[in-house]
Amino acid sequence: MxxxxxxxxxxxxxxxxxxxxxxxxxxxxxxxxxxxxxxxxxxxxxxxxFQVIGDLDELKQGGTSVEVPEKWRAGLPYRIEVDAHQQLLLFYERVLTFGTRDEQRALINRGYLVEHWPDLAREVHPVVVSVWERRFPGLRR
Structure with missing residues (x-):
């Protein structure tokens, strides 16, 4: 030994x-x-x-679903409806942690992010959360 x-x-x-x-x-x-x-x-x-966008207004608005690109799809369907909360949280966790700014702009819905930030903040690594909350204090509740 x-x-x-x-x-x-x-x-x-x-x-x-x-x-x-x-x-x-x-x-x-x-x-x-x-x-x-x-x-x-x-x-x-x-x-x-990780990367973080510069302004929440860069994120897309509206929509009832998101098409999940192949690279993010492990364990997720091709399309996620906004009412599929757990699937959307998992998807957003991946995009917030590993996505580029361009991917965040294209894939994250601003309204959903703001409304469900407390749930996301429990799922995403605290270091990532801290930067998002410093840049966008309105996310903190």
Whole structure:
């Protein structure tokens, strides 16, 4: 049997390097980099930085359903009706966490997001929620 000693200093250096790279590349918004720099942010989130739109008015309005693109479809139907609350929450969780700004604009309904934010905020990672709520204080309740 081999004793295993984790290299915590090395892991911390890697994390610091990733965050520095995000800052210097300028491809991730400063508030998102700051949120990803907080202690306890999981590696999977740090290694795949999320995006957030700049204004809630960028989101689509109205509609009774959303067509789910293939990349988001795992466990979801081709089309989700707005009254299919649990399916829509799962879909929005994915788009808020992994979607680009363009995908968020095309797929997220502003009215639904605002109305159901408390439910979404319980499903989405807290770091993602914190950035959305800082940018759009009206989401907080």
């Amino acid at each position: 081999t004793d295993f000693e984790p290299d915590w200093a090395g892991a911390d250096d890697t994390r610091t390097t990733l965050i520095s790279g995000l800052r210097s590349a300028g491809t991730v918004d400063d508030d998102i980099v700051a949120a990803l720099s907080l202690p306890g942010v999981p590696d999977w989130l740090l290694s795949h930085p």
